[in-house]
Amino acid sequence: MIKVGDRVCLFENMSKVGTVVDMHAEKSHQWMVGASMAPIFIVSVKLDKDDAVEEYRADRLMRVD
Numbered sequence: 001m002i003k004v005g006d007r008v009c010l011f012e013n014m015s016k017v018g019t020v021v022d023m024h025a026e027k028s029h030q031w032m033v034g035a036s037m038a039p040i041f042i043v044s045v046k047l048d049k050d051d052a053v054e055e056y057r058a059d060r061l062m063r064v065d
Helices: none
Strands: 007-010 017-026 040-047 053-057 061-063
Antiparallel strands (some): 040 053
């Protein structure tokens, strides 16, 4: 589980490393058979190399130890 203050990187671009500064749930607009999907978590990450804050889905990130 990722939480605020964790160091994370993207699965598809391991050079983008940063620190989680905020998390919030966003309603999913996809529908499954019989119901809508659960909310997805959007994570704001402050990148190390240029201090920019970017938002990613939580399932695209992994913790860096």
